[in-house]
Amino acid sequence: MNNNIVPLNELISQFERLPGIGKKTAQRLAYSILNQPPERAQKFADALVNARQKIHFCKCCQGFTDKEICDICENIGRDKSVICVVAEPKDIFTFEKTREFSGLYHVLHGLISPLDGVGPDQLKIKELMARLSDSTVKEIIMATNPTVEGEATASYISRLVKPLGVKVTRLAYGIPVGGDLEYADEFTLARALEGRNEI
Amino acid sequence: MNNNIVPLNELISQFERLPGIGKKTAQRLAYSILNQPPERAQKFADALVNARQKIHFCKCCQGFTDKEICDICENIGRDKSVICVVAEPKDIFTFEKTREFSGLYHVLHGLISPLDGVGPDQLKIKELMARLSDSTVKEIIMATNPTVEGEATASYISRLVKPLGVKVTRLAYGIPVGGDLEYADEFTLARALEGRNEI
Numbered sequence: 001m002n003n004n005i006v007p008l009n010e011l012i013s014q015f016e017r018l019p020g021i022g023k024k025t026a027q028r029l030a031y032s033i034l035n036q037p038p039e040r041a042q043k044f045a046d047a048l049v050n051a052r053q054k055i056h057f058c059k060c061c062q063g064f065t066d067k068e069i070c071d072i073c074e075n076i077g078r079d080k081s082v083i084c085v086v087a088e089p090k091d092i093f094t095f096e097k098t099r100e101f102s103g104l105y106h107v108l109h110g111l112i113s114p115l116d117g118v119g120p121d122q123l124k125i126k127e128l129m130a131r132l133s134d135s136t137v138k139e140i141i142m143a144t145n146p147t148v149e150g151e152a153t154a155s156y157i158s159r160l161v162k163p164l165g166v167k168v169t170r171l172a173y174g175i176p177v178g179g180d181l182e183y184a185d186e187f188t189l190a191r192a193l194e195g196r197n198e199i
Numbered sequence: 200m201n202n203n204i205v206p207l208n209e210l211i212s213q214f215e216r217l218p219g220i221g222k223k224t225a226q227r228l229a230y231s232i233l234n235q236p237p238e239r240a241q242k243f244a245d246a247l248v249n250a251r252q253k254i255h256f257c258k259c260c261q262g263f264t265d266k267e268i269c270d271i272c273e274n275i276g277r278d279k280s281v282i283c284v285v286a287e288p289k290d291i292f293t294f295e296k297t298r299e300f301s302g303l304y305h306v307l308h309g310l311i312s313p314l315d316g317v318g319p320d321q322l323k324i325k326e327l328m329a330r331l332s333d334s335t336v337k338e339i340i341m342a343t344n345p346t347v348e349g350e351a352t353a354s355y356i357s358r359l360v361k362p363l364g365v366k367v368t369r370l371a372y373g374i375p376v377g378g379d380l381e382y383a384d385e386f387t388l389a390r391a392l393e394g395r396n397e398i
Contacts, residue, residue: 003292005265011250014243019231025219031289032218033247034254034263041251044213045244048232051210052240055233064233066204090230093202 008034057089060131062107062124064089072096072105079103081138085128085157087111087145095143106131106140111149112156120156128157132164139167146173207233256288259330261306261323263288271295271304278302280337284327284356286310286344294342305330305339310348311355319355327356331363338366345372 003009008030015026033041057063058070065071072078072092082103084095092105108123131137140161144150158168173191175184184192202208207229214225232240256262257269264270271277271291281302283294291304307322330336339360343349357367372390374383383391 003263003295004270005254005263007246007250007253007265008263011246014246017239017243018228020224020227027289027292028219029217030250031287033251034288036251038248038251040216041247044216045247047206047210047213048240048244048247049237051206051229052232052235052237054206055204064202064204064207066206071203088230089233090226093226096202 057107057109061092061105062089062109062127063092063105077102080136082141083128083131083137083139084141084143086143087150087153091143103141108144108153111144111147112153113149123153125157125160129160132161132166135165137166139169142168142170146171256306256308260291260304261288261308261326262291262304276301279335281340282327282330282336282338283340283342285342286349286352290342302340307343307352310343310346310352312348312351322352324356324359328359331360331365334364336365338368341367341369345370 011030011033012023012026015021015029016023018026021029033044054066055064056066058065058068058073060069060073063070063072067074079102083106084101084103085106085108086092086095087108087110089107089109092107095101095105106124106128108125108128110118110123112118112120112123128140132140140157142154142157144153154170161168172195173188174195175181175188175192181189210229210232211222211225214220214228215222217225220228232243253265254263255265257264257267257272259268259272262269262271266273278301282305283300283302284305284307285291285294286307286309288306288308291306294300294304305323305327307324307327309317309322311317311319311322327339331339339356341353341356343352353369360367371394372387373394374380374387374391380388
């Protein structure tokens with residue numbers, strides 16, 4: 001730091017702890033706070049504390065909510081026979097944005113990753129299995145990322161769930177809509193061929 | 200927003216109000232807060248309020264400080280005969296980083312810009328003139344940006360200050376160190392030629 005104004009440096013280092021925010025950006029953001037009226041800083045501070053205090057995980061799907069059970073789980077209009085299984089709470093919002101899915105969700109809070117010391121016990125798999133105990137759920141869609149960890153987690157859960165007579169599906173692989181064949185990698189292209197549909 | 204969790208949306212919109220932070224980044228930052236322990240959010244909140252409450256402008260140079268007079272103005276080791284005039288408080292830190300300047304600073308808090316309705320009266324020019332009233336100051340260095348507004352402000356102040364017998368200088372124009380001639384624009388190159396030095 002090129003100044004010895006303690007509260008300024010403290011604010012800069014708080015911004016720097018955010019993901020993807022480097023030193024320069026942190027400085028710029030801190031200065032922007034100093035250029036705003038004090039009420040703005042207070043509002044920002046309140047929003048931080050408020051969000052962290054009030055938001056926790058839904059008892060049912062483990063997604064974000066400020067209630068006991070989240071709005072999606074409680075919505076009687078949603079199809080309770082399908083559960084879309086995702087790695088992180090924010091993935092729910094990504095799917096909701098498509099407006100194409102009317103079932104329920106389940107958040108694992110991570111993926112199986114032996115290298116990072118994450119095994120099935122650290123994930124919310126027990127909670128998923130509990131939701132399958134009555135026979136309401138007919139299908140679970142594994143919507144984890146198409147990475148080694150995502151695939152491993154999907155097949156682990158698939159092996160657990162199939163014996164219960166629940167159908168397990170996986171998101172389709174293929175070329176992205178609006179994408180260019182020239183830029184598609186060979187693995188994606190191979191999967192797109194494999195999964196071809198009649199038109 | 201694709202969720203109706205009010206405290207989350209409020210936090211996202213607070214991040215979005217920061218300069219250069221778009222919707223996606225704001226969401227990412229908000230989620231990162233939810234993934235940290237509540238004490239971290241509280242610390243961040245405290246830093247925001249603290250910085251905004253404690254930091255104000257130095258009575259002398261108008262730069263940032265949490266005291267009445269900033270450390271630079273109060274440092275008896277600094278050369279009180281030279282004042283470097285800058286547009287924004289953060290510019291002081293930029294110059295301090297060079298470790299090449301041992302004089303004092305003065306922050307104008309803006310530049311003359313008729314289009315934005317900013318005239319000399321909105322800037323801290325009166326405060327600068329007050330600092331020149333005894334004859335301690337022998338030189339002022341105009342270190343405003345090399346833009347139309349920066350130049351206009353520099354020459355306005357120069358006209359005010361020169362009659363007091365104070366030398367007024369301007370930062371040198373030229374090619375940046377480590378820069379490539381090929382990428383220097385014609386105006387910069389012309390100024391670099393004009394300001395050439397014997398070696």
